[in-house]
Amino acid sequence: MIERTLFNADHESFRDAFRRFMEKEIAPFHEAWEEQGYVDREVWRKAGENGFLCMTMPEAYGGSGADRLYAVAQMEELARGGYSGIGFGLHSEIVAPYILHYGTEEQKQKYLPKLASGEMVGAIAMSEPAAGSDLQGVKTTAIKSADGSHYVLNGSKTFITNGWHADLVIVVAKTDPAAGAKGTSLFLIERGMPGFEKGKRLKKLGMKAQDTSELFFDNVKVPAENLLGGAAFEGRGFICLMEQLPWERVQIAIGAVSAAQAAIDWTVQYVKDRKVFGQPVASYQNTRYTLAELQTEVQVARVFVDKCCELVVKGELDTATASMAKYWCSDLQCKVMDECVQLHGGYGYMWEYPITRAYADARVQRIYGGTNEIMKEVISRQMGLGAR
Numbered sequence: 001m002i003e004r005t006l007f008n009a010d011h012e013s014f015r016d017a018f019r020r021f022m023e024k025e026i027a028p029f030h031e032a033w034e035e036q037g038y039v040d041r042e043v044w045r046k047a048g049e050n051g052f053l054c055m056t057m058p059e060a061y062g063g064s065g066a067d068r069l070y071a072v073a074q075m076e077e078l079a080r081g082g083y084s085g086i087g088f089g090l091h092s093e094i095v096a097p098y099i100l101h102y103g104t105e106e107q108k109q110k111y112l113p114k115l116a117s118g119e120m121v122g123a124i125a126m127s128e129p130a131a132g133s134d135l136q137g138v139k140t141t142a143i144k145s146a147d148g149s150h151y152v153l154n155g156s157k158t159f160i161t162n163g164w165h166a167d168l169v170i171v172v173a174k175t176d177p178a179a180g181a182k183g184t185s186l187f188l189i190e191r192g193m194p195g196f197e198k199g200k201r202l203k204k205l206g207m208k209a210q211d212t213s214e215l216f217f218d219n220v221k222v223p224a225e226n227l228l229g230g231a232a233f234e235g236r237g238f239i240c241l242m243e244q245l246p247w248e249r250v251q252i253a254i255g256a257v258s259a260a261q262a263a264i265d266w267t268v269q270y271v272k273d274r275k276v277f278g279q280p281v282a283s284y285q286n287t288r289y290t291l292a293e294l295q296t297e298v299q300v301a302r303v304f305v306d307k308c309c310e311l312v313v314k315g316e317l318d319t320a321t322a323s324m325a326k327y328w329c330s331d332l333q334c335k336v337m338d339e340c341v342q343l344h345g346g347y348g349y350m351w352e353y354p355i356t357r358a359y360a361d362a363r364v365q366r367i368y369g370g371t372n373e374i375m376k377e378v379i380s381r382q383m384g385l386g387a388r
Contacts, residue, residue, distance in 0.1 A: 001299060002299065002303060004302075004306060005306075006069065006072075006306045006309055006310065007069055007073065011069050011070060011073050012073075014066075014070050014073055014074075015073040015074075015076075015077060017050075018052060018073070018074050018077055019077055021046075021047070021050055021052060022077060022078070022081055022083065025043055025046050025047075026043065026081070026083050026086060027081065027083075029043075030082075030083050030085060030209060033085050033209035034085065034208040034209040034357075035208075036209075037201045037203070037208065037209070037211065038085070038164055038165065038201060038209065038210075038211035039085045039086060039087075039165075039209055039210075039211070041121075041165060043086070044118040044121055044165070045117075045118040045119075046118070047088060047118055048116060048117040048118025048119070049117075049118070051064055052074065052088065053088060053091065053092050053115065053116050053117070053118055054091075054092045054096045054112065054115050054116035055070045055071060055074075055092065056068050056070065056071055056092070056093070056096075056097075057092075057096055057100060057112055057115075057116055058100075061100070061108055061109070061112035061113055061116065062112055062113035062114075062115075062116030062117060063096075063112070063116050067313055068093070068247075068309070068312055068313055069309065069313060071089070071092060071093050072254055072309050074088065074089070075089050075093075075251060075254045075255055075258070076254060076255075076258040077258075078255070079254070079255040079256075079257075079258035079259040079262070080258045080259070080261070080262045081262075082259070082262065082354050082357055082358050082361070083209075084206065084207040084208075084209065084210060084357075084361045085207065085208070085209020085210045085211075086209075086210075087121075087161055087162040087165075087210060087211075089251055089255075090122070090123070090124070090161050090162060091115065091121060091122045091123075091162060092115070093247070093251060094124055094244070094247075094248055094251075095115065095122030095123065095124055095168070095170060096112060096115050096116075096122065097244065097247070098124070098170055098186065098228065098240065098244060099111055099112055099115075099170075099188075099228070100112065101240075101243075101244075102186070102228055102229040102233060102240050103188075103228055103229060104225075104229060104230045106225065107188065107225075107228065107229075111168055111188065114167075114168075115168070119167075120167040120168050121162055121165040121166050121167050121168070122162065122166060122167075122168050122169070122170070123160050123161060123162040123163050123165075123166035123168070123169045123170070124160075124169065124170040124172075125157035125160050125163070125169050125170065125171045125172060125189075125215055126138070126157070126172045126241070127157060127158055127159045127160070128140060128155065128156060128157055128158060129156060129158050135172065135181075135184075135238065135241055136180055136181045136184075136238065138155075138172055138173065138174060138184070139155055139174070140153070140154065140155025140156070140157065140171065140172065140173040140174065140217065141153070141154050141155060141173055141174050141175075141177055142154075142171075142173040142174070142175050142185060142187055142222060143175070144175065144224075148224060149223070149224055150221050150222055150223050150224055151173075151175070151187065151221075151222045151224065151227070152219055152220070152221060152222070153171065153173060153187065153189070153195070153196075153217045153219075153220040153221075153222050154217055154218065154219060154220075155173065155217050156214065156215065156216045156217065157171070157214065157215040157217075158202075158214045158215075159202070159212060159368070160212065160213050160214070160215055161210060161211075161212055162210075162211060163198060163211060163212060163213030163214070163215055164198055164201050164211035164212075164213040165211050166191065166198075167190065167191045168188060168189070168190055168191070169188075169189045169190075169215065170186055170187070170188060170189075170228065171186070171187045171188075171189050171215075171217070172184060172186060172237060172241065173185060173186075173187055173237075175234055175235060176235060179235065181238040182235055182238070183235055184235065184236075184237035184238040184241075185227060185228070185233065185234050185235060185236070185237040186227075186228040186229070186233070186237040186240060186241075187222055187226055187227055187228060188226045188227075188228055189217070189220065189222065189226070190226075193220050193221075193222070194220065194221065195217060195218045195219050195220035195221070196215070196216070196217055196220050197215075197216045197218070198213050198214070198215055198216075199213055199214030199215065199216060200213070200214065201213055202214065204364070205360050205363060205364070206357070206359075206360030206361035206362070206363060206364060207360075207361050207364065208360075228240075242319070245319070245322070245369070245370070246312075246317050246318065246319050246321075246322035246323075247312055247317070247322070248369055249322040249323060249325065249326035249369050249370065249375075250305070250308050250309065250312060250317065250322050250325055250326070251369075252326050252329070252330060252365055252368070252369045253301075253305050253308065253322075253325035253326050253328075253329035253330070254305055254309070255365070256301075256329035256330045256332065256333035256362075256365055257298060257301050257302050257305050257329055257332075257333070259333055259337075259358055259361070259362065260294075260298045260301070260329075260332060260333045260336040260337070261298050261302070262354075262358065263336050263337055263340045263355055263358050264291060264294055264295055264298060264336065264340065266340070266354055266355055267291065267340040267343050267344065267355065268282075268291060270343070270344055270347075270355075271287050271291075271343055274344075274345075274347075281343065287343060290339055290343065291343075294335075294336050294339055294340075297332055297335075297336075298332065298336065301328065301329050301332055304324075304325060304328070304329075305325055305329060308321060308322065308325050318382075319378060319382070320378060320379050320382035323370070323375040323376075323378040323379050324375070324379055326369055326370070326372070326375055327366075327372040327375035327376060327379075330362075330365035330366045330372060331366060331372060333362045333365055334362050334363060334365070334366060337355070337358055337359040337362045338359070340355050340359075341355055341356065341359050
């Protein structure tokens with residue numbers, strides 16, 4: 001294997017510490033959380049107490065001022081363990097950065113320390129029943145009052161990760177519906193605002209411990225100061241979304257590669273132990289060659305994703321490259337899971353085996369963060385092949 005040079009000793013020390021946290025606070029409970037459909041709120045508080053939330057936020061806002069490779073190490077460990085119910089990545093590396101990069105000083109002071117401590121759980125509401133990957137097609141509206149003191153928010157969102165637990169939701173809405181993408185703005189909506197209701201937790205094929213919900217907004221009176229970034233950012237929401245999506249998509253690729261490697265590792269051990277016709281499954285050429293091919297492809301993917309992470313740290317990752325990583329690695333993840341389930345035979349279809357849960361968890365990776373078909377469209381346009 002190619003030796004990884006992405007992380008230094010401090011990153012690896014952090015990884016070890018987070019792994020111990022997982023072994024104590026997540027591993028013993030994750031199966032029960034899958035049964036109940038959400039993780040216990042207590043794990044968020046404990047993660048905050050131990051400095052495992054919003055690590056990359058500045059110390060002035062409750063973070064550690066760490067580089068994003070610490071977040072990468074955390075994502076890898078969660079994916080490696082199959083702990084798909086834990087929504088730390090979205091909370092710390094999607095929601096918090098929106099507030100850090102675009103929020104007013106008052107918004108940063110108000111929300112970031114609470115996100116870092118686990119007092120608040122964050123979510124972002126983009127997808128709607130009739131608008132998923134096409135963010136320009138959102139129908140949720142936020143119409144400014146005549147005196148400019150507030151907006152009236154109406155609409156609904158679906159497939160919202162952390163939605164049921166969320167205390168703070170960044171909501172994508174149209175402040176000028178006639179202006180298309182240029183009329184899109186982002187709002188900070190708090191739990192308890194009159195008219196803001198959460199629907200039932202959605203039952204999914206995989207990621208069963210992840211609280212994924214519908215959100216409803218019925219004439220929610222949103223103070224003008226809850227427009228993310230303040231008045232200067234009205235109508236600039238789509239630009240903000242486009243700036244942040246590359247990092248979100250690389251996060252999907254990071255998890256995909258780690259989960260795929262874990263599946264290979266589980267399968268290697270299984271085929272060594274399992275016997276068929278009197279000999280280990282690993283002794284058959286088909287088994288060895290299949291696993292050799294999968295390991296090669298995952299190694300190639302890891303090198304590419306590591307390079308993307310280097311570009312993220314430098315602030316040089318472009319949208320097309322991030323789209324390549326998301327599409328290629330999530331496709332590969334699903335391929336690896338399918339082959340590894342096959343090598344497990346009937347046991348690969350049993351829920352108590354980690355490979356079965358990983359197989360179910362993997363499928364959505366090709367859908368959220370923008371479907372892989374949309375990723376190919378983004379890549380092709382960068383190549384000058386856009387539709388005319």
